[in-house]
Amino acid sequence: MDLTKFTDEEKEIAKKQVATYIEIRSLIQQGDLYRLKSPFEGNETAWMFVSDDKSEAIVFYFRVLSEPFPPNKRLCLNGLDPNKKYRIVGTNELFFGDYLMQAGLAIQPEREDFTSLMFKLKAE
Secondary structure (H helix, E strand, O other): OOHHHOOHHHHHHHHHHHHHHHHHHHHHHHOEEEEEEOOOOOOEEEEEEEOOOOOEEEEEEEEOOOOOOOOOEEEOOOOOOOOOEEEEOOOOOEEEHHHHHHOOEEEOOOOOOOEEEEEEEEEO
């Protein structure tokens, strides 16, 4: 990418992406990494980072090609405290860690190719 050729809209997108990374940088650099879905075994991949004290986590999900009628999907998480309640930031959803690790998080990506989702979780 040549930053000098970015449009104003692309510059704003880049600014938001940098701000998001700065916000989650310490969790990514110092948290425990869990690989949830291998990129070598299918159309999806997912991983997550969990803080040492298990008070916060961030989950990334990626899908390469869309499906015409995708089934309801759940992504089982890892490394959370089973007894803590976790809020999905930006929503009113609150789940125990054991639920997220056993039943999983509902995944509903956009119906287009090359989609990604990011979930931030905070313990309450």
